[in-house]
Amino acid sequence: MPTAPAKPNRGDARVALVAAGRKLFAQQGYDATTTRQIAAEAAVSHALLRYHFSSKAGLRDAVDDDVLGSFTHAVASAREEGTDHGDLAEVGRATALLFGADQERRRYVRRVLVDGDDRAAALLARLVAGAERELERLLPQPSALPPEQRRWAAYQTLFLILGPLLLEPALHTVLGSDPFAPETLAERSHANQRLLQHGLFD
Amino acid sequence: MPTAPAKPNRGDARVALVAAGRKLFAQQGYDATTTRQIAAEAAVSHALLRYHFSSKAGLRDAVDDDVLGSFTHAVASAREEGTDHGDLAEVGRATALLFGADQERRRYVRRVLVDGDDRAAALLARLVAGAERELERLLPQPSALPPEQRRWAAYQTLFLILGPLLLEPALHTVLGSDPFAPETLAERSHANQRLLQHGLFD
DNA sequence: CGACGAACTGTCCAACTGGACAGGATTGTC
DNA sequence: GACAATCCTGTCCAGTTGGACAGTTCGTCG
Numbered sequence: 001m002p003t004a005p006a007k008p009n010r011g012d013a014r015v016a017l018v019a020a021g022r023k024l025f026a027q028q029g030y031d032a033t034t035t036r037q038i039a040a041e042a043a044v045s046h047a048l049l050r051y052h053f054s055s056k057a058g059l060r061d062a063v064d065d066d067v068l069g070s071f072t073h074a075v076a077s078a079r080e081e082g083t084d085h086g087d088l089a090e091v092g093r094a095t096a097l098l099f100g101a102d103q104e105r106r107r108y109v110r111r112v113l114v115d116g117d118d119r120a121a122a123l124l125a126r127l128v129a130g131a132e133r134e135l136e137r138l139l140p141q142p143s144a145l146p147p148e149q150r151r152w153a154a155y156q157t158l159f160l161i162l163g164p165l166l167l168e169p170a171l172h173t174v175l176g177s178d179p180f181a182p183e184t185l186a187e188r189s190h191a192n193q194r195l196l197q198h199g200l201f202d
Numbered sequence: 203m204p205t206a207p208a209k210p211n212r213g214d215a216r217v218a219l220v221a222a223g224r225k226l227f228a229q230q231g232y233d234a235t236t237t238r239q240i241a242a243e244a245a246v247s248h249a250l251l252r253y254h255f256s257s258k259a260g261l262r263d264a265v266d267d268d269v270l271g272s273f274t275h276a277v278a279s280a281r282e283e284g285t286d287h288g289d290l291a292e293v294g295r296a297t298a299l300l301f302g303a304d305q306e307r308r309r310y311v312r313r314v315l316v317d318g319d320d321r322a323a324a325l326l327a328r329l330v331a332g333a334e335r336e337l338e339r340l341l342p343q344p345s346a347l348p349p350e351q352r353r354w355a356a357y358q359t360l361f362l363i364l365g366p367l368l369l370e371p372a373l374h375t376v377l378g379s380d381p382f383a384p385e386t387l388a389e390r391s392h393a394n395q396r397l398l399q400h401g402l403f404d
Numbered sequence: 405c406g407a408c409g410a411a412c413t414g415t416c417c418a419a420c421t422g423g424a425c426a427g428g429a430t431t432g433t434c
Numbered sequence: 435g436a437c438a439a440t441c442c443t444g445t446c447c448a449g450t451t452g453g454a455c456a457g458t459t460c461g462t463c464g
Contacts, residue, residue, distance in 0.1 A: 121375035152393040159365025173323035199401040
């Protein structure tokens with residue numbers, strides 16, 4: 001089903017293939033996506049994939065650069081945009097910017113994290129580092145937390161954010177609605193801030 | 203690589219196939235596992251799979267029954283074992299019982315949640331219901347939480363628990379050690395209890 | 405115009421997949 | 435020991451996969 005039917009102009013096939021790959025990898029995962037599906041989605045011969053990227057893995061690398069590159073960019077702009085209130089709401093804003101806007105990127109990130117190899121570890125390392133940096137800035141210095149809890153704080157924060165991302169399809173079914181719908185996302189984000197601030201049992 | 207080399211006795215092939223399926227599905231996922239791999243792991247002809255389970259999907263159903271059945275059993279015994287202190291530590295104990303002991307079951311559960319279809323939604327629904335029940339018991343009545351936060355409490359609790367499960371391979375790499383090693387699990391569990399109790403910013 | 409290189413295509417291929425099936429081995433029963 | 439049911443195997447099959455490759459189209463530059 002070539003959902004993007006228009007045949008690309010000569011010379012545009014490369015970007016069309018990257019777009020098709022991003023879409024289908026995000027939807028179905030890398031292994032479950034065939035080169036022929038990608039070619040059909042890009043309205044292009046499947047032999048062209050090999051010409052431009054030399055292999056299926058080559059296309060994946062190109063898509064990774066594309067998605068994770070724009071990801072890096074989004075992180076940077078999110079960091080600058082917030083006028084640095086120094087409060088926890090920034091976490092929510094950053095999350096919304098990273099994961100709220102673009103469903104396709106969200107699903108692609110999910111696939112990278114879940115397909116679970118070196119790419120997943122590399123991405124997770126970046127996310128942990130980012131969360132750690134943010135916490136370092138927001139937590140009182142010196143933190144009142146005992147070290148063996150402080151050590152897990154960034155991971156805990158991240159799990160609250162990534163949980164819905166990783167479980168999106170199942171969560172959608174259980175909730176009966178899109179967990180990333182703007183109002184839902186805002187409510188979740190607020191609940192997360194409150195949990196981090198006071199716990200559930202304050 | 204038939205890691206379980208011993209040829210099963212006549213009549214034992216069925217259970218051998220279920221065990222092999224559980225192992226390989228947990229390690230590689232359903233789609234990435236071939237019927238021939240399973241047969242080799244069970245030291246049995248691959249045609250036998252069809253005889254006993256009629257199809258690859260049939261074997262998956264049998265493995266699901268096996269794993270998720272023992273899962274249900276584990277939940278029940280965890281519930282009875284705790285002498286009902288009514289405190290948060292029970293969450294940690296239940297988690298440890300569910301996910302700590304058996305690496306293979308842990309990975310299988312991860313696959314079910316992540317491969318993301320109806321089975322994932324059904325399992326998640328059970329987990330949410332369980333977490334909800336637990337919170338209902340542990341939270342002060344009436345809860346001081348505003349309803350729009352109370353609504354997400356079970357999910358938040360679950361994300362803290364499931365995060366490491368879903369990200370296990372990547373997390374292992376980033377941490378440089380097994381996130382489910384007993385001491386690590388205990389520390390994480392303790393950190394989770396403290397987060398739920400007081401937040402990070404108490 | 406002509407030719408040259410880059411972009412693109414149709415078609416073939418070996419490997420592998422889940423499944424089909426006919427027949428062989430083993431066990432229990434009379 | 436014969437027979438039948440169950441368990442099990444070797445082997446074939448059609449479909450799909452990523453990749454290989456020779457050849458065609460197209461823009462561009464002389």
